[in-house]
Amino acid sequence: MKKALVVALLLVLFASCAKKEEKTLGSIERIDPALDAIVNKDAKVEIIAEGFEWSEGPLWLSDQNILIFSDVPKNIVYKWSEGKDAEIYLTPSGYTGDNSPYSGEEGSNGLFLSNDGKLVLCQHGDRKVSVMDAPLNAPAAKFLPLADNYQGKKLNSPNDGTFNSKGDLFFTDPPYGLPKQAEDSTKEIPFQGVYRVANSQIILLTDSVTRPNGIALFPGEKTLLVANSDPAKAVWYAFDLNENDSITSGRVFYDATQNTNEKGSPDGLKIDKAGNVFATGPGGVWIFSKEGNLLGKIKIPEATSNCALSPDEKTLYITADMYVVRVKLRS
Numbered sequence: 001m002k003k004a005l006v007v008a009l010l011l012v013l014f015a016s017c018a019k020k021e022e023k024t025l026g027s028i029e030r031i032d033p034a035l036d037a038i039v040n041k042d043a044k045v046e047i048i049a050e051g052f053e054w055s056e057g058p059l060w061l062s063d064q065n066i067l068i069f070s071d072v073p074k075n076i077v078y079k080w081s082e083g084k085d086a087e088i089y090l091t092p093s094g095y096t097g098d099n100s101p102y103s104g105e106e107g108s109n110g111l112f113l114s115n116d117g118k119l120v121l122c123q124h125g126d127r128k129v130s131v132m133d134a135p136l137n138a139p140a141a142k143f144l145p146l147a148d149n150y151q152g153k154k155l156n157s158p159n160d161g162t163f164n165s166k167g168d169l170f171f172t173d174p175p176y177g178l179p180k181q182a183e184d185s186t187k188e189i190p191f192q193g194v195y196r197v198a199n200s201q202i203i204l205l206t207d208s209v210t211r212p213n214g215i216a217l218f219p220g221e222k223t224l225l226v227a228n229s230d231p232a233k234a235v236w237y238a239f240d241l242n243e244n245d246s247i248t249s250g251r252v253f254y255d256a257t258q259n260t261n262e263k264g265s266p267d268g269l270k271i272d273k274a275g276n277v278f279a280t281g282p283g284g285v286w287i288f289s290k291e292g293n294l295l296g297k298i299k300i301p302e303a304t305s306n307c308a309l310s311p312d313e314k315t316l317y318i319t320a321d322m323y324v325v326r327v328k329l330r331s
Contacts, residue, residue: 023047025325026284026300035287035296038276038329045298045318045325049086052078055319057111057122057160057268058308067308068111069319072124075100075107080324090132090141094177095125103179110160110214110268110306115167120146122158124177129158129169129197147171147197150204153188160214160268160306164221168245169197170205172212172226194226196245205247209237214269214279214306218290225253227266227279234260236269236279238292253292256281268306272313280304285318298327 026045030036048067057070066081068089079089095106106125114120119132121143128148134141146169148155157177162170173193178184182192191207194215205224214227224239224247238253256266262283269279275290285298285307302321309316316327 023050025302025320025323026298028327029297029299030295031297032289032293032295034289034293038287039296039298040328040330043328045300045327047323047325048317049078049080049324050322052086052322052324054105054305054321055324056109056305058306058317058319058324059111059113059119060308060310060317062311063117067317067324069317069324070094070108070111070121072105072107072109073101075125077108077111077121086324092125093121094123096143097125100125103177105157105177109158109177112161112163115163115165120161120169122160122171124157124159127155127157127177129155129161129171147195147202150189150193150195150202154186156187156189156192159212162216164217164245166198170215170217170224171195171197172209172215174211174213174229194224198245203246206239206250208250211265213265213267216269216271216277218271219273219275225269225271225277227269227281229265229267231257231260231265233257234265234282236266236277236281254286254288254294256286259283263301264303264305267304268319270307270309270316272309278307278309278316280306280318284320285316300325 052071053073066079068079075092077090077093078086080086094108102125108121110122128145130143132141133144156173156175159172175181194205194212196203211230213229226237228235234257235255236253239247239250242248259282267280277288279286284300287295300320304320307318318325
């Protein structure tokens with residue numbers, strides 16, 4: 001009996017030592033009681049992967065049960081799954097030329113799926129929005145451009161995008177992937193644009209946002225939300241769309257310029273089925289109602305870049321500098 005008890009205790013001790021220590025980063029700030037219906041009261045900011053140069057563009061792939069995300073300077077897309085360390089999923093991801101390092105931010109940035117389930121990448125170095133011409137589990141691929149120019153001039157460095165239900169592509173085009181950004185001699189377009197691609201035609205929606213970045217459509221697809229990652233004008237803009245999906249009016253959804261003493265700027269964002277907005281910005285992830293009321297923040301001490309919802313919208317994945325973290329939302 002004593003021998004069996006000793007063995008059992010050793011097994012428990014071994015299992016305890018083998019279990020990875022849970023690491024956390026940051027906290028939840030509750031500003032409005034309505035946040036309790038969105039984020040669990042006992043939610044933690046759990047580190048699930050770390051050691052990257054600048055993580056971006058998280059995307060959950062349900063068919064493989066993995067999270068993929070960009071490391072922009074490394075020109076790599078990584079994959080992560082529960083109980084495993086992150087490993088390379090795709091390389092190169094955003095720059096396929098020979099002159100590497102090209103700019104320091106030449107890799108893929110935003111990652112998302114087309115309506116038919118293909119991986120689409122915003123490729124800084126290649127200055128394109130491209131679809132991966134390979135199965136989603138392929139280690140390398142060719143890329144087919146969905147957008148690479150506007151009126152014959154090369155795009156700057158597409159950053160993030162989304163599709164509507166009709167299959168039209170909306171994307172942003174700041175200069176971050178160019179070697180000298182807005183001052184780069186190879187910059188062909190004199191502004192930073194927000195575009196729509198329909199029937200292979202690239203249409204400029206607006207050139208008034210100084211550093212367009214994260215982009216998403218509200219449910220119903222009548223309003224487009226765009227983040228401006230300009231510290232001098234750290235604003236999320238909402239644009240109404242008409243029946244032809246051109247912009248009819250623009251307005252400030254929320255202005256966070258007074259908060260730019262904290263790390264980060266308005267960057268990637270996602271909108272859930274109820275219209276709640278999860279937007280990376282100064283100091284972490286800002287959570288808004290569909291009306292633009294600030295409900296709370298996921299406070300993170302590193303600059304946050306983007307986020308992704310699980311298909312059931314019960315988990316939020318966040319890329320934050322060298323880290324990838326997750327927050328459990330609804331039970």
